[in-house]
């Protein structure tokens with residue numbers, strides 16, 4: 001693969017945009033080398049600025065679950081754009097998407113749209129604090145809920161890559177109200193509850209984590225967390241920015257059988273355009289302005305273009321629920337193929353998979369939380385990432401990310417992926 005044009009474009013971008021990117025994880029800092037500039041994409045394929053075709057396993061970090069440039073979404077957005085791109089006034093389509101999302105997801109009565117997963121999570125925390133009158137929140141080391149100050153305490157995803165889990169600029173005043181627990185460790189939560197009795201507004205968690213790589217909640221942990229929150233009168237917030245409308249129509253609440261008090265969304269709900277959302281029971285959501293005292297707002301929230309992309313995407317998923325089984329089967333097939341190659345070559349590894357979320361960790365020990373996720377051999381990961389990229393396979397450029405399969409991927413694409421690993425395996429030892 002050649003990357004001259006991407007290199008030139010990256011050099012120029014760095015003159016005008018910090019780090020040459022608008023989101024750090026895109027800069028390849030965790031894996032080295034030059035980030036790939038994409039020209040266009042269709043279905044399962046990315047076409048980069050150097051004419052390379054790449055099989056895409058990030059699907060824009062989750063949103064494009066039916067593949068790139070999904071025709072019905074494109075048509076809907078073009079049609080909507082002709083009627084105006086933004087009004088700053090209520091429109092019917094916002095209610096249509098709200099009704100559809102509420103019909104698909106259990107246990108939510110009302111939903112507020114915002115423009116990103118970060119906005120959804122930071123608004124949900126503010127609402128939880130306003131509703132309960134309490135200040136502290138519990139998050140889990142390695143979980144990432146966007147870049148709002150309250151969350152940049154041992155965050156996952158790009159924050160880990162930079163080895164600066166507590167970002168400069170986050171004040172002690174903010175950090176003191178964010179308590180850190182360990183994923184899959186209920187005792188660590190219980191200890192915080194005991195030490196902060198009556199002060200905790202909410203626990204926020206990625207119900208299936210994707211920002212430490214993919215980490216699966218143990219049944220006893222996630223059900224136990226629900227029981228603890230109920231007992232202590234604390235709101236349980238499921239950050240479903242990744243899992244929402246990906247693990248199934250009803251997301252993690254449905255597949256895990258655990259009801260949260262608030263749920264946040266992003267990615268798939270916008271069909272590739274900027275949409276985030278947070279949702280919950282009426283008694284909580286009605287605390288939001290303008291009816292309630294908890295303020296939250298946004299110029300482009302409920303934007304008609306984004307709403308038309310989201311409505312088209314969710315309608316497609318609602319009309320064809322078999323897509324979730326199809327994605328699950330394709331991810332299983334990928335899992336089996338990768339595992340066979342790595343096992344045959346005696347390469348220590350763990351593969352974590354849940355639905356269409358999957359990640360490969362180069363460590364012999366199970367990856368069940370942030371600490372075990374950091375035990376992965378990053379040198380091996382870098383060789384793996386670049387070896388696969390040079391064979392036309394685009395994986396997340398960090399070991400602290402999940403892959404996101406899209407249903408445009410064919411079994412032939414997955415076979416090509418497995419063959420690519422077969423050809424680089426000897427270098428990974």
Ligand code: KE4
Pocket residue numbers: 023024025026061116117118119121144145146147157158206210211239240241242266267276401
């Ligand atoms: P955004 O603000 O990036 O839309 O959403 C933040 C967010 C919140 N919650 C979860 C569980 C998330 O995974 C994310 C964002 N995910 C990352 C990928 N790990 C986005 C990629 C990026 O930062 O560029």
